[in-house]
Amino acid sequence: MKEKLLSALNWRYATKKYDPTFILEEEDKQTLESVLQLTPTSYGLQPLHFIWINNVELRAQIQSIAWNQQQITDASEVLILCAKNALEPAFLDQHADHMRDTRGLKEEQIQGFRKHLHSAIGQKAIADIKNWNGKQAYIALGQLLTACALLELDATPMEGFDPTALDDLLQLGEEGLHSVLICTIGKRDSTDTYQSLQKVRRSKKSLFSTR
């Protein structure tokens, strides 16, 4: 398992050129949806939403606000990772209710958690909440990239787009959402020269210390 994990992480790279004929199997897509569903988040709130972009015209429009990156039109899948703009009291209550019912708890057993959620989140400024929710999308991205590597699927994480323009295009504000990341998924093209480049990583010596 250790070898499999490290070899998958060495094999993966941020793919620049996809094989446009490759189509992701539905079973793999469902596995990736489970991976995203299982992503850990602060308090388990999952203030996230994921949008698969299949529409060809929409992909072309997204490409034009994403540095014209070719992956957007060539990859089998384009996923927009979105986060909620706010954490409304009703959303917090829904989460506490969901936890109570899923775990078969009595209301008094969840009350402390419910109260804590409301008070801790109630103290945060709205801008901080939006930013905090966005961070949860990065955790999902990390999990997604590792899963893709283990499934021998290629992927490209992307911040290279205009988030305000994408929010407008997808009318995300109306759903109380904003775009955080794009991830394309598919199969690398055999002519993508990036696949043979050496990985550039800082040494473990500079990354780790012990105290």
Ligand SMILES: Cc1cc2nc3c(=O)[nH]c(=O)nc-3n(C[C@H](O)[C@H](O)[C@H](O)COP(=O)(O)O)c2cc1C
């Ligand atoms: C949050 C994030 C945003 C990124 N945005 C882009 C992007 O817009 N376009 C792109 O081609 N690569 C993008 N990358 C890929 C990085 O450049 C790449 O992961 C890094 O150089 C390490 O190389 P490797 O992933 O091929 O090992 C992004 C990576 C991350 C984690």
